[in-house]
Amino acid sequence: MNNAYHFPNCIINGRLKVPGDKSMSHRGVLLAAMAKGQSVINGLLDSEDCKSTIEACQALGVDIQTVGQQTFIESPGISSWRPPKQPINLGNSGTTARLLSGVLAAFQHPVKLTGDESLKQRPMKRVIGPLSTMGARFTFEGEPDRLPFIIQGSELKSISYELPLPSAQVKSAILLAGMSTYGKTIVREPIKTRDHTEKMVKAFGGTIDEDHTLRSVEGKQFLKGAHLTIPGDPSSAAFWIAATVITPNSELQLEDLSLNETRIGFIRVLQRMGASIDVTVKDYVGLEPVGDVYVRSSTLMPTSLSKEEIPSLIDEVPLLALVATQTEGTMTLEHINELRFKETDRIHATVEILNSLGANLNEEEESIKIEGKSDLKGGHVTSYNDHRMAMLAVVASFISNTPVIIDNIDCINISYPNFFQNLNGILQDYVRDE
Numbered sequence: 001m002n003n004a005y006h007f008p009n010c011i012i013n014g015r016l017k018v019p020g021d022k023s024m025s026h027r028g029v030l031l032a033a034m035a036k037g038q039s040v041i042n043g044l045l046d047s048e049d050c051k052s053t054i055e056a057c058q059a060l061g062v063d064i065q066t067v068g069q070q071t072f073i074e075s076p077g078i079s080s081w082r083p084p085k086q087p088i089n090l091g092n093s094g095t096t097a098r099l100l101s102g103v104l105a106a107f108q109h110p111v112k113l114t115g116d117e118s119l120k121q122r123p124m125k126r127v128i129g130p131l132s133t134m135g136a137r138f139t140f141e142g143e144p145d146r147l148p149f150i151i152q153g154s155e156l157k158s159i160s161y162e163l164p165l166p167s168a169q170v171k172s173a174i175l176l177a178g179m180s181t182y183g184k185t186i187v188r189e190p191i192k193t194r195d196h197t198e199k200m201v202k203a204f205g206g207t208i209d210e211d212h213t214l215r216s217v218e219g220k221q222f223l224k225g226a227h228l229t230i231p232g233d234p235s236s237a238a239f240w241i242a243a244t245v246i247t248p249n250s251e252l253q254l255e256d257l258s259l260n261e262t263r264i265g266f267i268r269v270l271q272r273m274g275a276s277i278d279v280t281v282k283d284y285v286g287l288e289p290v291g292d293v294y295v296r297s298s299t300l301m302p303t304s305l306s307k308e309e310i311p312s313l314i315d316e317v318p319l320l321a322l323v324a325t326q327t328e329g330t331m332t333l334e335h336i337n338e339l340r341f342k343e344t345d346r347i348h349a350t351v352e353i354l355n356s357l358g359a360n361l362n363e364e365e366e367s368i369k370i371e372g373k374s375d376l377k378g379g380h381v382t383s384y385n386d387h388r389m390a391m392l393a394v395v396a397s398f399i400s401n402t403p404v405i406i407d408n409i410d411c412i413n414i415s416y417p418n419f420f421q422n423l424n425g426i427l428q429d430y431v432r433d434e
């Protein structure tokens with residue numbers, strides 16, 4: 001396949017609905033699998049990562065069928081799950097690995113979890129530590145605290161746990177385990193992270209109490225099936241928001257997006273940089289705000305990032321670096337060390353990709369310094385087999401002088417299989433000189 005992208009003088013124009021939110025899709029499937037009875041989820045994201053969650057739940061005896069936009073989940077409830085016949089392969093999905101470990105911490109049968117080469121490198125100690133304190137046992141096949149491992153659940157005891165780092169995955173793993181203990185489990189996070197687990201549990205008849213960065217959950221909660229709708233993923237929309245602000249004469253309306261404040265830090269930072277972006281909450285789906293984002297090409301000034309806002313834009317930092325190459329000055333993205341522990345080291349990958357295209361970025365231990373007003377020339381890049389890095393490179397080609405040639409773009413299916421369809425939709429009048 002020809003992975004060369006170039007759109008000289010393109011203009012973005014139109015309206016777009018991006019596919020369902022990945023974080024909410026994982027949680028919808030997992031909670032429906034824990035609950036007894038039938039659940040129906042509308043607009044579940046159909047991507048490789050979400051398939052990992054679906055197939056893991058199917059291996060545990062949950063019936064899951066998708067018909068068009070609707071996914072039907074019929075579960076006997078977590079206490080009647082059956083032990084899987086084979087190891088469960090979670091592919092590339094860190095969210096599935098962490099959240100499912102939390103759920104399996106109370107499952108009385110051993111389950112072997114594994115993943116692809118990237119997932120096997122990702123840190124799991126952050127969930128293994130607290131889940132072991134609660135009573136789960138982990139046996140490692142290779143390196144300690146890494147996949148593959150066997151998790152042996154047990155009758156859990158509740159804990160009070162202070163997260164050493166802000167992570168919605170770790171918080172969710174402990175809260176999901178906490179729903180099966182005796183007594184109350186308390187989690188405190190240093191900075192507020194995405195709160196979809198807390199909000200969605202309520203739709204399944206459970207309760208999690210929230211007080212700013214403190215969460216508490218009573219044990220022995222039994223969830224029942226629910227009907228959910230998943231709004232558009234703001235992390236997928238972010239690619240088109242970035243593309244529109246940096247591409248001259250462009251405007252775009254993104255519809256039915258999740259506008260949860262714990263997820264739209266990228267939009268808030270761009271607004272601070274002077275980007276013309278209007279955000280309109282139109283409705284609430286469950287407890288989640290949903291609405292539209294209208295964005296236009298903009299002249300941008302550098303800004304700085306506070307530690308507190310990082311979790312609300314954690315997956316959008318590479319895009320922020322691309323946008324920063326077009327500002328009227330130098331911008332430093334600080335407090336981003338956690339990016340080194342994603343599908344690839346995203347600090348290094350971002351710097352390498354954008355510098356290969358002619359930008360001027362400096363990699364530091366926990367930050368990236370970016371020179372503005374850069375001319376992106378184009379050239380060859382690697383995606384590091386990371387979906388967000390591949391899509392970053394495609395968006396960079398909107399403003400490059402020559403084609404951007406990417407070694408592997410198949411990884412985009414991890415989170416956004418409709419990516420190129422959506423790209424063609426917003427460049428609908430564009431005539432390609434192929």
Ligand SMILES: O=C(O)C1=C[C@@H](OP(=O)(O)O)[C@@H](O)[C@H](O)C1
Nearest residue numbers: 023095166167168169170314315
């Ligand atoms: O909970 C979630 O759905 C996610 C949380 C974030 O990870 P961390 O919890 O590791 O920060 C994010 O990077 C990931 O894409 C999805």
Ligand SMILES: C=C(OP(=O)(O)O)C(=O)O
Nearest residue numbers: 092093094095096315342
């Ligand atoms: C980091 C990501 O996902 P996960 O941790 O679930 O692999 C992501 O989608 O960017």
